[in-house]
Structures are given as structure tokens and as C-alpha cells.
Amino acid sequence: MQDSPGRTGDPHASVAESMRRPEQRAVEALSVLAETSEGALAVDRAGRITWISPKYVRLLGLDPRDAVVGRPVDAVIPESRMNEVMQSGKPILLDLMRFGEQHFVVCRLPLRNAAGEIDGAAGFVFYDRLDYLRPLIDKFRALETRLHHTHAALAHERKARYRLSNFIGVSEVVRNVKLRARQFAARDGAVLILGETGAGKELLAHALHLASPRAAGRFVAVNMAAVPEALLESEFFGVAPGAFTGADRKARAGKFELAHGGTLFLDEIGDMPLAIQAKLLRVLQEGEIEALGSNQVKSVDVRIVAATSRDLEAKVRDGSFRSDLFYRLNVLPLRLPPLRQRLEDIDPLCEQMLDDLPPPVDGGSWLLTDAARVMMKRHAWPGNVRELRNVLEQATALAPGRVLDTAQIAEAMGAGVDTGPAVASTTSPAVATLAEALQDAERAAITVALRAAGGAKVQAAALLGISRSQLYDKLKRHADLAPP
Numbered sequence: 001m002q003d004s005p006g007r008t009g010d011p012h013a014s015v016a017e018s019m020r021r022p023e024q025r026a027v028e029a030l031s032v033l034a035e036t037s038e039g040a041l042a043v044d045r046a047g048r049i050t051w052i053s054p055k056y057v058r059l060l061g062l063d064p065r066d067a068v069v070g071r072p073v074d075a076v077i078p079e080s081r082m083n084e085v086m087q088s089g090k091p092i093l094l095d096l097m098r099f100g101e102q103h104f105v106v107c108r109l110p111l112r113n114a115a116g117e118i119d120g121a122a123g124f125v126f127y128d129r130l131d132y133l134r135p136l137i138d139k140f141r142a143l144e145t146r147l148h149h150t151h152a153a154l155a156h157e158r159k160a161r162y163r164l165s166n167f168i169g170v171s172e173v174v175r176n177v178k179l180r181a182r183q184f185a186a187r188d189g190a191v192l193i194l195g196e197t198g199a200g201k202e203l204l205a206h207a208l209h210l211a212s213p214r215a216a217g218r219f220v221a222v223n224m225a226a227v228p229e230a231l232l233e234s235e236f237f238g239v240a241p242g243a244f245t246g247a248d249r250k251a252r253a254g255k256f257e258l259a260h261g262g263t264l265f266l267d268e269i270g271d272m273p274l275a276i277q278a279k280l281l282r283v284l285q286e287g288e289i290e291a292l293g294s295n296q297v298k299s300v301d302v303r304i305v306a307a308t309s310r311d312l313e314a315k316v317r318d319g320s321f322r323s324d325l326f327y328r329l330n331v332l333p334l335r336l337p338p339l340r341q342r343l344e345d346i347d348p349l350c351e352q353m354l355d356d357l358p359p360p361v362d363g364g365s366w367l368l369t370d371a372a373r374v375m376m377k378r379h380a381w382p383g384n385v386r387e388l389r390n391v392l393e394q395a396t397a398l399a400p401g402r403v404l405d406t407a408q409i410a411e412a413m414g415a416g417v418d419t420g421p422a423v424a425s426t427t428s429p430a431v432a433t434l435a436e437a438l439q440d441a442e443r444a445a446i447t448v449a450l451r452a453a454g455g456a457k458v459q460a461a462a463l464l465g466i467s468r469s470q471l472y473d474k475l476k477r478h479a480d481l482a483p484p
């Protein structure tokens with residue numbers, strides 16, 4: 001590499017230059033920066049302002065007569081990061097700093113004494129008029145807004161949204177579930193909600209939380225099936241700072257910590273991998289968590305509500321679910337029967353859901369014909385209440401007016417519909433046909449229940465959500481089904 005002309009021109013000057021004390025040269029460089037910038041200030045090791053340029057005082061709109069020197073820098077400039085620079089010992093060479101409605105492009109440097117120890121920091125404002133940086137600022141603002149919305153959405157997510165009164169149903173079985181849920185809410189043991197997909201398990205978990213003494217705490221949900229296995233541990237227990245590559249990566253709280261004082265809802269618990277089951281069991285036993293990459297334990301006070309649509313007992317038997325965890329979770333069990341076993345709930349659910357949907361274009365409210373109701377009671381509803389809601393939503397979109405008849409319901413149900421003999425003709429839902437259709441629907445439901453229960457009437461009655469004596473009465477009317 002060739003020497004520059006300055007260095008070869010006058011050897012004596014070079015020597016004199018190199019002999020000047022580095023601190024002196026640093027001070028000179030800082031004063032040049034201070035003069036050329038739009039504002040500058042220095043703070044001492046305690047974060048108090050030791051000097052501020054008059055330009056900066058004006059830029060901040062401060063009264064020059066106010067004594068700024070000696071005050072903590074954060075008290076004068078709330079978004080200042082001078083203390084952070086001193087703590088880390090690292091400069092922040094370029095940053096956008098908000099001050100009230102304005103944004104400044106700033107640079108912050110740590111200052112060291114002769115022994116190399118940090119004894120203060122200096123900050124400079126390079127740009128105060130940001131017109132030429134407008135695209136950058138706009139992007140920054142858009143990101144800030146998105147972050148704000150994300151925070152708001154997260155806070156909303158962590159609140160329980162449904163109460164037991166939102167859990168619609170008039171069947172005996174639903175009334176029992178609600179009664180038990182109210183009793184369980186008052187206790188603090190783990191609750192396990194079992195039921196098919198769309199049966200209302202999550203709704204019930206929200207309601208349990210809001211009916212419990214923890215209602216003022218958070219309701220935090222984790223869906224085991226939705227989180228990749230590799231991320232589940234950090235999702236649950238959090239991450240210590242620098243746990244991964246990139247030493248300054250920030251700490252992240254896990255769901256257990258977020259739910260401290262509240263309820264943690266573990267949805268689809270049947271899909272939890274065995275390795276995580278072992279860790280969850282330990283947390284439930286010890287009430288302590290350890291963030292990933294940390295060797296410190298934190299106590300957590302969390303109530304667990306778990307739910308699954310899987311046959312958890314079968315999973316315990318085949319070894320894919322730990323029996324010890326199952327017993328820990330199954331302290332207070334709640335079993336939600338599928339909708340096809342509580343057909344009486346369809347009418348009140350429809351009323352509520354139609355009320356919640358946008359009204360017909362010509363005003364008034366939706367009218368579900370009796371024939372349509374019968375048709376709905378013949379359907380198997382594999383997607384349960386969620387499917388019912390979807391069908392109603394689609395039917396209202398298909399309906400020419402405010403009447404929802406078999407045509408719209410059948411179309412909305414798609415391939416899953418069982419039109420059956422009584423409602424095959426959808427044109428004139430005569431009263432006689434309706435009575436017949438109701439009988440047919442009842443006969444079909446009883447047949448399915450008896451088949452599912454292997455002919456055991458007590459179990460079939462439970463599946464149907466009716467008492468044993470009610471089933472016997474109905475069997476007398478449908479003599480062709482089974483002798484009483």
C-alpha cells in the first residue's frame with residue numbers, strides 16, 4: 001500500500017501528530033461533531049446531563065432559562081437511550097428518536113476515561129428535518145402502527161371472551177355440564193374438557209375462567225396442534241436472553257409466565273408430543289418453570305384447563321399419552337356430548353346464531369321453517385356447533401328473502417345432508433308431514449344411539465341426552481326399533 005501525500009510530505013509533522021494524546025484527539029473530534037450536528041449533549045456516568053448545545057435546547061423547545069444541566073437525561077428526553085449505551089458500552093451509531101411529535105436521526109457514543117472505563121456518553125442529532133428521509137420514516141411509522149395493533153390484538157387474545165351464559169343449550173346434558181362447570185370454576189384443580197371438534201370446548205374453557213376467582217387474571221391459550229413441535233418448549237417456558245445465537249437476542253416470556261395468576265388453556269392436549277408431556281408434568285408437579293437457555297427457575301401460579309377431541313384414554317392405553325399426566329389433568333373432567341346427541345339444543349342455538357348474523361337485506365329477522373329445522377335434526381353434525389354456525393351463515397347468504405327453508409339448508413349442508421323421506425319434498429311443509437318428519441328424526445337418532453351403545457339402553461339414553469325412562473317411552477312409540 002502506498003503512503004498518502006500527507007504522511008510522506010513532512011515526517012516531523014507526522015511524529016508530532018502521533019505524539020498528541022489520543023484523548024485530546026477524541027475530544028477534538030467530538031467538538032467537531034457537536035458543532036456540525038443539529039444538537040448535542042453529554043451525560044455523566046449517573047445519566048445526568050453535563051452539557052447540552054444551545055441548538056439542542058432550541059430544537060427540543062426547552063426554555064433556555066430552565067436548568068437542564070444536572071437533570072437525568074430520561075427526564076428531559078423520555079426516549080433517550082444514553083443509559084443503555086453506558087450499560088452496554090456499545091455505541092448506537094444510527095437511530096430514529098421520537099420526541100413528542102418529532103423524529104430525530106441520532107447517534108450515541110459511550111465515553112471512556114483514561115483507564116478505559118465508561119464514564120459517560122455523548123449524543124448527537126444529525127437530522128431534524130426529515131423530509132428527505134420521508135420514505136424511511138413512513139416505513140418506520142407503518143411498522144410502529146402494526147406493532148401497536150399486534151400488541152392490542154395479543155392483549156385481546158389473552159382475555160376470556162365468553163361466559164357460561166353464552167353457552168347455549170337447553171338439553172339436560174348441557175344443563176348438567178354448565179352446572180358442573182360452575183362448581184369446577186370455584187375450585188382450582190386442573191379441568192379436562194372432552195368432546196368432538198366444534199362441540200364448544202374452547203367456549204367452555206373461557207367461561208370456566210371467567211366464572212373462577214382468577215377472572216381478573218389472563219386467559220392464555222396454546223393450541224398443541226398448531227405449534228410446531230420444535231417450538232413448543234420455548235412457547236411454553238420462554239427463552240432466556242441470548243439462549244440462541246446472537247447474544248443480544250431478547251428474553252421472551254413463555255405462556256406459563258404470561259398466564260401467571262390466570263388460566264392456561266391447553267387445546268388439543270391429545271396432540272402433545274411425549275417429550276413435552278414429560279416437561280409439562282414436571283411443571284405441574286413443581287409449580288416452577290425454567291426458560292430455555294436459563295438455569296434459573298421461576299414459580300408460576302397457573303390453573304390448567306385442557307381440552308381434546310381425541311380419545312385420551314385410548315392414547316394412554318397405546319402409550320402415546322403419559323398416564324401420570326392424564327391423571328394430573330383429569331382432576332375435574334367435563335364431557336361435552338356431540339350435537340347429534342342433544343338435538344333439543346339446535347333450536348335455541350339457531351335462534352341465537354341467526355340473531356348474531358347480519359339481518360336480511362329487506363329488514364326484519366330470519367325465519368327458519370319447521371321443515372328446515374327437521375332437516376337439521378337429521379343431520380349428523382360431525383363438525384358440531386361450528387358446522388351449524390357455518391350452515392346458517394351460508395344459508396342466509398343463499399336465501400332470496402328472509403325465509404330459510406330446506407332448499408337453502410340442504411345446499412348449505414352440501415354432501416352431508418340427509419334429506420330423509422319426510423322432508424324429501426321441500427315445497428310444502430304441511431303440518432302432517434312435519435309430525436311425520438319429527439317422528440322420523442327421532443327414530444333415526446334412537447337407532448344411531450342404540451347402535452353406538454351396542455344395544456345398551458342406559459348408554460343410548462346418555463348419548464341421546466335423555467333419561468332412561470324417556471327412552472323407554474319413546475321405544476314404545478317406535479315399536480319397530482326394539483322391544484322395551
Ligand SMILES: Nc1ncnc2c1ncn2[C@@H]1O[C@H](COP(=O)(O)OP(=O)(O)OP(=O)(O)O)[C@@H](O)[C@H]1O
Nearest residue numbers: 166167168196197198199200201202203309385386
Ligand atoms: N353451546 C354453545 N353455544 C353457543 N355457541 C357455541 C356453543 N358451542 C360451540 N359454540 C360456537 O361454536 C364454535 C366452535 O366452538 P369451540 O371452538 O368452542 O369448539 P371446540 O370444541 O373447542 O372445537 P375444536 O376441538 O375444533 O377446537 C365457536 O364459534 C363457538 O362459539
